[in-house]
Amino acid sequence: MLKIKESELWEEKLHSIFSNEMIGVGFSDVNKIVLEINQKYADILGYQREEVIGKNWEEFSDPKYGEYDLANYQKILRHEITQYTVEKKYIKKDGSRIWVEIAVQPIYKPDQSIDFFIVLIRDINQTKLAFEQLAEQLEITENLLKKLEYQHELLKEFAHITSHNLRAPVGNIVSLIELYKNQKIDSEEDRKILIEQFENITFNLQETINTVGQALEIQEQTNIKIETIQFGELFQSVLKGLIGKTHDLDFDLDLNFSACPEVNYSRTYLKSIFQNLLSNSIKYRSNERKLKIEVTTFIQEGKKVLTFKDNGLGINMDRNGKYLFGLNKTFHKSKNSKGIGLFITKKHVEAMGGKIFAESVENEGTTFTLILNQYEKY
Amino acid sequence: MKSIDNLCVIDDDKVCQFIIKTYAAKRSLAKNMQLFSDANEALQYLKNTSTDPKRLPDMILLDINMPIMDGWTFLEEFQKIRENMHKDIIINMITSSIQEDDMLKSKSYSDVAGFYVKPLNEELIINMFEHLPVE
Numbered sequence: 001m002l003k004i005k006e007s008e009l010w011e012e013k014l015h016s017i018f019s020n021e022m023i024g025v026g027f028s029d030v031n032k033i034v035l036e037i038n039q040k041y042a043d044i045l046g047y048q049r050e051e052v053i054g055k056n057w058e059e060f061s062d063p064k065y066g067e068y069d070l071a072n073y074q075k076i077l078r079h080e081i082t083q084y085t086v087e088k089k090y091i092k093k094d095g096s097r098i099w100v101e102i103a104v105q106p107i108y109k110p111d112q113s114i115d116f117f118i119v120l121i122r123d124i125n126q127t128k129l130a131f132e133q134l135a136e137q138l139e140i141t142e143n144l145l146k147k148l149e150y151q152h153e154l155l156k157e158f159a160h161i162t163s164h165n166l167r168a169p170v171g172n173i174v175s176l177i178e179l180y181k182n183q184k185i186d187s188e189e190d191r192k193i194l195i196e197q198f199e200n201i202t203f204n205l206q207e208t209i210n211t212v213g214q215a216l217e218i219q220e221q222t223n224i225k226i227e228t229i230q231f232g233e234l235f236q237s238v239l240k241g242l243i244g245k246t247h248d249l250d251f252d253l254d255l256n257f258s259a260c261p262e263v264n265y266s267r268t269y270l271k272s273i274f275q276n277l278l279s280n281s282i283k284y285r286s287n288e289r290k291l292k293i294e295v296t297t298f299i300q301e302g303k304k305v306l307t308f309k310d311n312g313l314g315i316n317m318d319r320n321g322k323y324l325f326g327l328n329k330t331f332h333k334s335k336n337s338k339g340i341g342l343f344i345t346k347k348h349v350e351a352m353g354g355k356i357f358a359e360s361v362e363n364e365g366t367t368f369t370l371i372l373n374q375y376e377k378y
Numbered sequence: 379m380k381s382i383d384n385l386c387v388i389d390d391d392k393v394c395q396f397i398i399k400t401y402a403a404k405r406s407l408a409k410n411m412q413l414f415s416d417a418n419e420a421l422q423y424l425k426n427t428s429t430d431p432k433r434l435p436d437m438i439l440l441d442i443n444m445p446i447m448d449g450w451t452f453l454e455e456f457q458k459i460r461e462n463m464h465k466d467i468i469i470n471m472i473t474s475s476i477q478e479d480d481m482l483k484s485k486s487y488s489d490v491a492g493f494y495v496k497p498l499n500e501e502l503i504i505n506m507f508e509h510l511p512v513e
Contacts, residue, residue: 164443168474171497172393178499179397184404197393319451330445337445 024100024121030077030114032056044100044123046092057119062089062097069102076106077114087124099128150350154219157326158212165208165328169201176201211327211340218347224266231257231297231306234267238274248282251291260297263304263372269348276341277368281310284332286363304372311365317358324358380510386412386435388420388452389472390444394498398439401503408437417447421455424463431465437506442473442480449473453487460489470494470506 018025024041028034034055042049045060052060061069065088072084083105089097103120176194185191235255242249263270278293285291294309315324315331323329325346330337349356355374360366385408387398395413402408412435414420420438427433442449449471456469469489473480474496484493492509494502 163476164474167476168391168496171474172391172397175397175497175499176393179400182500184400184500190400193396197396201393319447332446339445 026119028057028117028119032058035116041121044098044121045090046094060091062091065089099125161212161327169205172201214344215347218351221351226264227267228262229265229267229270230262234270235274238271238278251293254294256296260299260304265352269352273345273348276345277308280341281312284313286312303374306370306372307367309365309367314362314364314366315360316362317360380507381406382408382436384410384435386420386438388414388417388438389441390415397498398503401500407507417444417452421452425459428459428462434463434465435467437468440469440471442471442475453489456489472496
């Protein structure tokens with residue numbers, strides 16, 4: 001008599017666990033069919049209890065998070081593990097998604113085969129969403145920081161330009177005027193040289209100011225037109241543009257755009273980038289071998305990457321690496337270099353949220369790598 | 379005014395070369411001058427004349443920012459060949475850089491006697507010669 005009462009009490013306790021309002025409790029069979037769930041489980045899913053019972057649980061599981069879940073499920077079936085807990089999204093009756101934490105444990109028959117599963121679920125939607133929001137905020141903050149760093153770099157660069165590219169020629173003008181005033185110029189020849197140098201300085205200053213202006217314009221440009229560009233088509237049009245100029249166009253060209261044929265970009269900028277890289281390769285080709293240029297695009301970690309490789313003279317990177325993209329920095333003798341092309345190229349790439357860097361071995365060649373969409377546009 | 383036999387100028391800026399050349403000639407500061415726009419060529423010249431103290435420069439005026447080989451690299455290379463030269467060569471750096479880093483860096487080279495900031499003028503050039511060590 002007493003014994004029956006005890007077992008009745010026990011069953012009551014068990015039932016109170018099943019009908020709790022904190023955690024969803026359910027049972028399913030080895031074929032993923034839901035056998036029974038409590039009210040809380042149904043509430044989390046936004047269904048009536050009867051609507052869920054008999055369903056395959058994959059039907060209301062967001063497939064985006066299913067892989068890890070299913071992998072563990074398989075492990076249980078293979079007796080490799082005895083329970084598992086995952087966070088995943090359920091699809092509610094109204095189609096919306098809800099984050100839940102699920103703990104699954106099989107109950108075995110005497111012959112060790114699986115009888116059914118106990119499934120406990122907890123609504124973790126609020127926490128998850130808060131985390132997602134936090135991550136989003138963090139990303140925004142990180143982007144802001146990157147933007148600040150970038151702007152700091154720009155300021156430093158302009159300080160450098162002021163110190164070198166502007167201060168030097170202006171200083172030279174002052175020196176020349178003093179020389180003239182101190183009456184150190186007394187021959188006709190020296191006078192001619194003096195005038196010639198005045199002309200050169202003025203011309204170079206004007207060019208520097210124009211280039212800096214152009215760079216500023218690229219950085220300030222906020223409403224540049226972005227369009228889908230086929231690499232192959234644009235490259236051909238740049239090549240055509242080179243014909244008729246003084247360049248020697250006898251070189252091998254290897255274009256591989258198949259892995260990533262197009263990009264959303266400013267046509268003007270990409271055209272200028274191609275023109276500058278191409279004319280650099282042609283200008284700094286080696287006399288010892290036929291010029292070969294390889295241009296390849298591909299996708300790496302979700303980012304579109306373009307590599308531009310030649311077998312030309314190359315650059316001593318230990319010595320010049322840090323100046324490579326600087327204004328009026330030149331690395332080869334008597335090639336009529338002005339040190340403008342790569343300076344502007346870097347500005348174009350960065351204005352589109354990308355990055356450019358170079359690898360080079362002297363007398364072997366140079367490879368430029370452009371990550372076209374590294375960041376959100378600055 | 380002290381004067382020297384050989385003055386070597388290494389500066390890719392032709393205007394600076396012209397200014398130094400003109401003052402040096404007018405004030406009779408140096409008997410001979412070697413002008414280089416390319417530090418590499420200057421290095422070759424020094425290598426070729428290293429055993430000939432009469433032709434080796436008494437003073438080198440060295441720019442920092444130059445293409446192909448900059449002033450710092452020149453100094454590194456110069457240290458390697460200096461042992462063979464039986465002559466004290468005074469190196470003065472002349473640069474348009476107003477960065478303090480460069481000045482501090484120049485002090486770490488025992489070969490460098492002075493650091494002068496452009497623009498060049500008569501006073502600055504005379505100054506370099508007045509600081510020549512007494513023989």
